[in-house]
Amino acid sequence: MNPMHAMNYNVSPVGYQPQNPSVAQPVGFIAHTDSQYESKIDNLAQKLDLTFQKLNKLDNIESKINSFENKMTAVTKDVNELKKTVHELEKSVKFTSEKLDESEKNNSEIKTKLQSIQTLETTNANLSAQLQKLSCEMNDLNERHVDLQSRSMRDNLIFHGIVETDNENCEDKLKEFIAEKLDIRHTVEFHRVHRMGRRVHEKTRPIIAKFVQFKERELVRKSAFTKLKGEQNRNYGINEQFPREINEKRKLLYPYYKSAKRQQKRAQLIYDKLYIDGELFTPPPQDDTNNPQLDPPTRSGPTESRRLSAAAPTFTPRPRGGGRGGKGQRR
Incomplete structure (x- = not known):
């Protein structure tokens, strides 16, 4: 409200006491009173203006406070969101840290296993080298064994087709075969004469003979090329062992x-x-x-x-006196 309109609403200034209108006042006194009244009215109007200005300022302050509160609310919300995000980040960092620890542990185990594999590879390489060496030694031993067997069989011949009978004397039967079929009339000496393998019914086993002299063995072997020809001798055969x-x-x-x-x-x-x-x-x-x-x-x-x-058996030592005739026959 405008303070200049206060008189229209019978508002009395502060400290003003109205006079009795029926009492006549001097003219000078009335002029002085109006001037004083106006002065007070002006002061009051100024105070009201100041009051309204302050009220406007308070309204602005309240509006700013409300805006600030809204902003603070938004900031608080953002802070809460940030706290939540930070909490999630902390959980993620913790999970990542655990995974890193687990990865380091796995890497350590992998390194240990790789070292074990390298050790095994080294051991395997050493074993392979040793195995190759042993294989070479075995081959060498086998060649020596075969050579020894060949030398022990050097004086042997195998005779096929000589009819087998019960209680036969292999040496006598072989000497008879050599004399009749090979036409060698002198006595051929043997160390051992016997049949090969176990006897099978209705099957003739070959005879193996170890000669005393190699030159007699060669004489018998070479005679077979010329003496055992023809249809009547087709079932006979002589070969080396x-x-x-x-x-x-x-x-x-x-x-x-x-x-x-x-x-x-x-x-x-x-x-x-x-x-x-x-x-x-x-x-x-x-x-x-x-x-x-x-x-x-x-x-x-x-x-x-x-x-x-023809098989290639090895000879087993026999007691003396058992290498000839029926006693030397292998059953």
Whole structure:
């Protein structure tokens, strides 16, 4: 409200006491009173203006306070969100830290296992080297063993087709065979003579004989090439005795030996080597059906099959006096 309108609403100024209107006042006094009244009215109006200004300022302050409170509310909300985010980050950091610890532990275990693997690889390499060394030694020992067997069988011959009877004397029967079939009339001496393997009904076992003298063995062996020809002697056969390893090699070479003979080539099967026209023959791989040197191997005849299938047993020492006749026969 405008303070200049206070008189219209009978508002009395502070400290003003109205006079009785029925009492006449002097003119000078009235002028002085109006001037004083106006002065007070002006002061009061100024005070009201100041009051309204302060009220406006208070309203502005209240508005700013409300705005500040809203902002603080928003800030508080943001802070809470930040706290929540920080809490989540802390959980994530903790989880990451645990995973890192676990990864470090796993890395440590992996390193330990890698070291173990490296140790095993080193051990395996050492074992492989030792195994290779042992394999070479075994091969060397096997070659020596085969060589010793070959030397012990050097004086031996195997006779096929000599009829087997009960209670026979193998040595006497062999001497009779040599005299009649090979036409060798002088007495041939043997260390041991016996049948090979266990007796099977209706099957003739070969006779193996160890000669006292190598030259007599060679005489008997070479006589077989000329004396055992013909249909009447087709069931007889004489061949050298070799260790099993040598026999297997000879079985592979024998068909090529026969093929070379059919082609009128000069062929020699010596120990485990085949020489054709003076040159060492190497058989082709088993899956190679095209042989550039010889015809494909053919099946051997009955006598040849018996020769190729002859076993190579080792000799066991016998007491003296038991190596001849029926006493030396292996049952």
